[in-house]
Amino acid sequence: MTDTQPKDTTESIIKITGMHKWYGDFHVLSDINLEVQHGERIVICGPSGSGKSTMIRCINRLEEHQQGQIIVNGTELTNDIKNIEKVRAEVGMVFQHFNLFPHLSIIENLTLGPIWVRKTPKKEAEELAMEYLEKVHIAEQAKKYPGQLSGGQQQRVAIARSLCMKPEVMLFDEPTSALDPEMIKEVLDVMIELAEEGMTMLVVTHEMGFAEKVADRVMFMDYGEIVEQNTPKEFFDNPQHDRTKLFLSQIL
Amino acid sequence: MNTPQQPSRAYLAAPIRKIGALAWFKDNLFNTWYNSLLTVLTLVGLWFIVPPFLKWAFIDSLWYSSAEACRDIEGACWSIVPNNIKFIILGFFPEGQEWRPILAMIMLLSLVFYSKERTRWNKRLGWFWAIGLIIMGSLMYGGLFGMPVVETAQWSGLPLTMMLSFFGMVAAYPLGVLLALGRRSKMPAIKTLCVVYIEMIRGVPLISLLFMSSILFPLFLPDGMTIDKVLRAQVAIILFTAAYIAEVVRGGLQAMPRGQYEAADSLGLNYRQTMRLIILPQALKIVIPPTVGILLSAFKDTSLVVIIALYDVLKTTKVTLSNPKWTGYSTEAYIFLAVLYFICCYAMSSYSRRLEKELHTGH
Ligand SMILES: Nc1ncnc2c1ncn2[C@@H]1O[C@H](COP(=O)(O)OP(=O)(O)O)[C@@H](O)[C@H]1O
Ligand SMILES: [Mg+2]
Numbered sequence: 001m002t003d004t005q006p007k008d009t010t011e012s013i014i015k016i017t018g019m020h021k022w023y024g025d026f027h028v029l030s031d032i033n034l035e036v037q038h039g040e041r042i043v044i045c046g047p048s049g050s051g052k053s054t055m056i057r058c059i060n061r062l063e064e065h066q067q068g069q070i071i072v073n074g075t076e077l078t079n080d081i082k083n084i085e086k087v088r089a090e091v092g093m094v095f096q097h098f099n100l101f102p103h104l105s106i107i108e109n110l111t112l113g114p115i116w117v118r119k120t121p122k123k124e125a126e127e128l129a130m131e132y133l134e135k136v137h138i139a140e141q142a143k144k145y146p147g148q149l150s151g152g153q154q155q156r157v158a159i160a161r162s163l164c165m166k167p168e169v170m171l172f173d174e175p176t177s178a179l180d181p182e183m184i185k186e187v188l189d190v191m192i193e194l195a196e197e198g199m200t201m202l203v204v205t206h207e208m209g210f211a212e213k214v215a216d217r218v219m220f221m222d223y224g225e226i227v228e229q230n231t232p233k234e235f236f237d238n239p240q241h242d243r244t245k246l247f248l249s250q251i252l
Numbered sequence: 253m254n255t256p257q258q259p260s261r262a263y264l265a266a267p268i269r270k271i272g273a274l275a276w277f278k279d280n281l282f283n284t285w286y287n288s289l290l291t292v293l294t295l296v297g298l299w300f301i302v303p304p305f306l307k308w309a310f311i312d313s314l315w316y317s318s319a320e321a322c323r324d325i326e327g328a329c330w331s332i333v334p335n336n337i338k339f340i341i342l343g344f345f346p347e348g349q350e351w352r353p354i355l356a357m358i359m360l361l362s363l364v365f366y367s368k369e370r371t372r373w374n375k376r377l378g379w380f381w382a383i384g385l386i387i388m389g390s391l392m393y394g395g396l397f398g399m400p401v402v403e404t405a406q407w408s409g410l411p412l413t414m415m416l417s418f419f420g421m422v423a424a425y426p427l428g429v430l431l432a433l434g435r436r437s438k439m440p441a442i443k444t445l446c447v448v449y450i451e452m453i454r455g456v457p458l459i460s461l462l463f464m465s466s467i468l469f470p471l472f473l474p475d476g477m478t479i480d481k482v483l484r485a486q487v488a489i490i491l492f493t494a495a496y497i498a499e500v501v502r503g504g505l506q507a508m509p510r511g512q513y514e515a516a517d518s519l520g521l522n523y524r525q526t527m528r529l530i531i532l533p534q535a536l537k538i539v540i541p542p543t544v545g546i547l548l549s550a551f552k553d554t555s556l557v558v559i560i561a562l563y564d565v566l567k568t569t570k571v572t573l574s575n576p577k578w579t580g581y582s583t584e585a586y587i588f589l590a591v592l593y594f595i596c597c598y599a600m601s602s603y604s605r606r607l608e609k610e611l612h613t614g615h
Contacts, residue, residue, distance in 0.1 A: 060517075062517060062518065081522075088519065089520030093514075093518035095515065099512060099515035101515065103533050103537070112529060165520070
C-alpha cells in the first residue's frame, strides 16, 4: 500500500480548515484551523468541556463535522464510508478508558485490525503483534485477557493495538486520566519512546511534564476554540491570553 | 514480573465461625420467631404430604405388571410406562423400524454433547454437524439403503418434539439476531419492517400461528400444491421464537458500551466486522440466561402442535391413556412425562451454564 510509494512529506498530514461542529443547537467547535506536519507532536490542553475530545474525534470521524474541511493524509473526510474507513485505518486512537475488547485475548486484540482490515496473514499478524507488545514492555501477557491486566498495562496494550495498524498519526484522548498515579509513568514512558521514534502524535493531556518534554507545539482550547498555540517553552513561560494564564495557574 | 516481598508483620488467623448442625439450624431456620413459625408450619405440612406420597409411589405401587394386576392395588401403577413406552416415545413410527429414530436421537444428543467444548469449535465441527444432520434426516425419512420411506405424518413422539424444538431453536436464533440488528438499523425501511414483525408476532399466541399455518396458509397456495404439515409447524415455531429472541438480543446490544463501537471504528473495521467480531460475541454472551429461558419455553411450547393433529410426546401419552385398559392411570403417565420434560430442560440449562463458563474471559 502506502509503503511502496515514497511519501510526499512536504504536504501536511492533517489539514483542518474553517471547521465547525454542532451537537444539535450547541455550537461545540468554532472555526478550527489546524495543520499538522509529518512527525509533529502536538499537545492539546484546556478546561473540561472545551471540545478537545470532540476535535480529535473529528479527525477519525468518530464525530461528524458540519462545516469546513478535514483532510487526513490526502483523503478528505466526507460521508463516503470508504474514505472514512481508509482514514481510520491510517489514524490510531487511544482512549481514556482503553476500550480493549474484553472477550479477546491480548494478542487477539492486537491482531484483529491487521487481519481483518489490512488482510495480513494470521501468522504474520501475530509476529507483528508480539513485536509491538515487546515494544510496550508487556509481551509476557499476550495470552491473558484484558480483565486480568492492570489499568496501566491495559492502556499500553491499547497503544500497541493501534500501532499494529502501522498508523501515520496517533491520537491520544487523555490516555492517563483514568489511571492510578503509580501507573501513569509507565504509559507516558511508552508515549515518549514513540515520540522519539518520530511518530506524528496529537495528545490531549494535562500532563505538562510530558508536554514540555516531547511537544513541538502546545495548544490551548477553550469554549470550542483554539485560543493559542506555541512551543512548550513560550507557552508555559509566556502565555499570551488571559484565559491561558488562568488555566495554567490552575493546573500547574 | 518480580513477586512482591512479604513484609514482616503479624498475620492473625481469621475469627472462628460457629459450625456444627445445631448452629446451622439456629442460624438458618430458627433465627427469628416468625422464621421459627414458618419452619414449624413447613415441617407439619411436609409430614402430611411426603409419607403418603412415598407410600403411594413406592410402597403400594407396581412397576412391571399387566393393567389387570393394577386394579387391586392402592398405590401407583407405574406399569403404564414400561407397557406403553414404545408408543409414548416413538408414536406411529412403523413396526420394525424403531431403531431409526432412536439412532437419530442418539446422534443428535452426541453431536450436541461433543460441541460443548470451545476448543472443538472449528471447521471440522461444522462438517460433523452437516454430515450428522444429513444422516439423521435419511434415518427418519428413509428411502435409502433399503430403508422404507416413513412419511412425516408418521413422525411422532419424542423424535418429533426434539426435532421441532431443536430446529426451532437453531433456526430462530440467527433469525432473531438479524431482527434485533434490523430493529437498531439506521435505515428506516428495515427498522420499521423489523419492529412491525416483532411486535405482530409477540402480540399473537403460538396456537394461532400454528392454526394459521395449518388452515389459513394452505388456502393461499395454488390448487394441488401442498406443503408438508410438519414443515409448516416447524416454520411457525421458528418465526414465533425468533421474535422473542430478537428482543432479548436487542437488550444485549443496548448493554454494550459505546467505547466498544468506537474502538472497532477507530481500527477501521466496517459495520459487519464490528458486529460479528466485537459486538455480537459480547452481547450474545450477556443474554445467554434470558435466551435459554426463551428456548426452554419454546421446547415446552412444541406440545401445542397437537392442535394441528401432530403427535408429539404429550399427545402420544394422551392416546395411551385413551386406551380403556389404561384409562385410570393418568397421574402416573403425566408424572413420567413431567420427569421427561424436566430432564430435557435441566440438561438444556446446565448446558447453557457450561457454555457461559466456557466463554468467560475474566471481566
Ligand atoms: N454526544 C454529545 N452530545 C451533546 N453534547 C456533547 C456530546 N459530547 C460532548 N458534548 C458536549 O460538548 C462539549 C465538549 O465536549 P468534549 O469534547 O468532550 O470536551 P473535553 O474533551 O474538552 O472535555 C461539552 O460541553 C460536552 O458536554
Ligand atoms: Mg475529553
